[in-house]
Amino acid sequence: MQRQSRILLVDDNPTNLAILEEMLGDEYRWEAATSGEEALEIAPDFQPDLILLDVMMPGINGYETCRRIRANPALRNVKIVMVSAKALVSERLEGYDAGADDYLTKPFDEKELLAKVRVYLSREQMKREIMEMLRGS
Amino acid sequence: MNLFARLSGNHAQIFSLLVSTVGQRDEEQIYLEGKPRLYLIHKIEYELKSLRDRYKFSDKEERRMGQLLARLAEYKSQSISAIEMTSVDLGVANKYMRKANGEYINVNNNFLGLLELTKENTLRFIKHSRQQFVRRTAIVVIVTSIAMTLLMAISIHVSNVLSGQIRDQIAVMSRLAGGEKDTLVPVSDREDEIGDLGRGILAFKESLLEQEKSRRAEEAMRAKSEFLANMSHELRTPLHGILSFARFGIKNTGKAGPQKLLGYFQKINESGNILLALLNDLLDLAKLESGKTPFEFRRVDICLLLAKVSDEFNSLLAERRLTVHFSTPDFNTELIMDPEKIMQVARNLLSNAVKFSPKGGRIEIGVSREERSVLVSVRDQGVGVPEEELERIFDKFVQSSKTRTGAGGTGLGLSICCEIMIAHRGRIWVENSPEGGAVFYFEIPLDMQDETGTDQVVKASDMWTPDDACQREHAV
Numbered sequence A: 001m002q003r004q005s006r007i008l009l010v011d012d013n014p015t016n017l018a019i020l021e022e023m024l025g026d027e028y029r030w031e032a033a034t035s036g037e038e039a040l041e042i043a044p045d046f047q048p049d050l051i052l053l054d055v056m057m058p059g060i061n062g063y064e065t066c067r068r069i070r071a072n073p074a075l076r077n078v079k080i081v082m083v084s085a086k087a088l089v090s091e092r093l094e095g096y097d098a099g100a101d102d103y104l105t106k107p108f109d110e111k112e113l114l115a116k117v118r119v120y121l122s123r124e125q126m127k128r129e130i131m132e133m134l135r136g137s
Numbered sequence B: 001m002n003l004f005a006r007l008s009g010n011h012a013q014i015f016s017l018l019v020s021t022v023g024q025r026d027e028e029q030i031y032l033e034g035k036p037r038l039y040l041i042h043k044i045e046y047e048l049k050s051l052r053d054r055y056k057f058s059d060k061e062e063r064r065m066g067q068l069l070a071r072l073a074e075y076k077s078q079s080i081s082a083i084e085m086t087s088v089d090l091g092v093a094n095k096y097m098r099k100a101n102g103e104y105i106n107v108n109n110n111f112l113g114l115l116e117l118t119k120e121n122t123l124r125f126i127k128h129s130r131q132q133f134v135r136r137t138a139i140v141v142i143v144t145s146i147a148m149t150l151l152m153a154i155s156i157h158v159s160n161v162l163s164g165q166i167r168d169q170i171a172v173m174s175r176l177a178g179g180e181k182d183t184l185v186p187v188s189d190r191e192d193e194i195g196d197l198g199r200g201i202l203a204f205k206e207s208l209l210e211q212e213k214s215r216r217a218e219e220a221m222r223a224k225s226e227f228l229a230n231m232s233h234e235l236r237t238p239l240h241g242i243l244s245f246a247r248f249g250i251k252n253t254g255k256a257g258p259q260k261l262l263g264y265f266q267k268i269n270e271s272g273n274i275l276l277a278l279l280n281d282l283l284d285l286a287k288l289e290s291g292k293t294p295f296e297f298r299r300v301d302i303c304l305l306l307a308k309v310s311d312e313f314n315s316l317l318a319e320r321r322l323t324v325h326f327s328t329p330d331f332n333t334e335l336i337m338d339p340e341k342i343m344q345v346a347r348n349l350l351s352n353a354v355k356f357s358p359k360g361g362r363i364e365i366g367v368s369r370e371e372r373s374v375l376v377s378v379r380d381q382g383v384g385v386p387e388e389e390l391e392r393i394f395d396k397f398v399q400s401s402k403t404r405t406g407a408g409g410t411g412l413g414l415s416i417c418c419e420i421m422i423a424h425r426g427r428i429w430v431e432n433s434p435e436g437g438a439v440f441y442f443e444i445p446l447d448m449q450d451e452t453g454t455d456q457v458v459k460a461s462d463m464w465t466p467d468d469a470c471q472r473e474h475a476v
Helices: A014-024 A036-046 A062-071 A089-098 A110-136 B010-021 B034-054 B059-086 B090-114 B119-177 B193-252 B258-289 B302-312 B314-319 B339-356 B413-423 B455-462
Strands: A006-010 A029-033 A050-054 A079-084 A102-105 B298-301 B323-327 B334-337 B362-369 B373-379 B427-432 B438-445
Touching: A006 A014, A006 A036, A014 A029, A014 A110, A014 B193, A014 B258, A029 A036, A036 A050, A036 A062, A050 A062, A050 A110, A062 A079, A062 A089, A079 A089, A079 A110, A089 A102, A102 A110, B034 B059, B119 B193, B193 B258, B258 B413, B298 B302, B298 B339, B302 B314, B302 B323, B302 B334, B302 B339, B302 B362, B302 B373, B334 B339, B339 B362, B339 B373, B339 B413, B339 B438, B413 B427, B413 B438
Parallel strands: A006 A029, A006 A050, A050 A079, A079 A102, B323 B362
Antiparallel strands: B298 B334, B362 B373, B373 B438, B427 B438
């Protein structure tokens, strides 16, 4: 049976969360966290395939959250897309350094966001299928 | 005039050497002394000849001198022979030296005889000349030491004057280096090193000021670009909300039910209000910072204002089951201020307190009289402000990391309060309460009160600078 893809949304701004939730709609299973700390708490149980991570947050910021997620063996391979208003190349590079797979600047285009989500999730799906095949044979 | 009397100083010393050998020579002691003796003979010869060169001798003296020199020459040749023989045969030389020595003693005696001096006379003369020598030496020493002392005194004085100036310049230097850039550099017209030093330090100061200027300009540029970056981010977020939810509405018009559409409109409204508040705050702050905000100062009871502001929050307080405790003080709380602006400050602080208080929490408003001011405090039971952010939360767009989540607010409220307090020559700051929660203070100085105040009061306010207004050091 095919597992429904899971997305973890992390943003301290409720409006931003509402936008993401509205965009992703019913197609995906998602959870929302309003801080990096909350995201780190939810992620191990929720086992997301993709994390959409805001950068500027109170407490630990997106970069640090990303690093900590990568440090967790159970979450090491989850796809992380940073979604931030920080648009400078240096800021984007810091995101990649922290372990992000991709970087999206706010305000983002809905279609681009959904396309990225689709691409990363289908890859994850494919990976999972291959793993299952290998395990089966 | 006696020939001998003409000898003085070192001449006398040489004669004394000569004399001291008279009668003291023990033959047994004298071995191979040809060389030193020859040296002595040379010396005496030289002295006698130079004596003859310098003074006009009488015939008699001249004759004696001739005899003396002849004896010396004879004795010299003996000594030379002794030295020469020494190199041939030591034993023979010894014998010869003994013989020569006997003659030497004779020579000396003859010598003294020639000089018409008895041994006692000679010794007396030597003593006399020694005394004279000592006296002269003493005079020379005394004169020299006086001269030296004078010279030292003068040089100490001069070096004091110079080093005083150098010390002054060093003090100026270290003041400059310590950041007192207004330090006056004393520059003299001197053409020497001291003048150069002064001019050098002046150049140093000018370059410091130049650096300071460019640093400030850079800082201002950086602050400006940081502000712009922050502002664009803060504006973008609500705008993003408005646009996104409007788009969802457009996309889903046909399929979404009225409840869903209402949700979109509410979100649009919410974001629009946030945007409006942000723009209002930005405009307020810009006007305050550029000094374009009109202030209307008048005498008002601050307690009335605080009560009024507190009333505005009644419904919100009830909703969150919060209570406000306002203890009215027992002194005259009428102060000169712009009531609208002070209400804005109070509103801001109270709104923060309400926002960050836990449900059922207690907010305390206090008014107390300080030496030169009236102090208002707003105490909440929230999470408090992290120590490292006590200062920063008064900066633009800075919100406490503990409270930002979902709390809304533009991040400009406290910056505006700060500007308002600057205009009142007062201060605003925050401390953490030991029992938990934050206490915000703002202080309105009493010396605003009377335009015709005493000098002292004026001075107290003169010491105030805008940098003090958002005083954060006060926090424990």
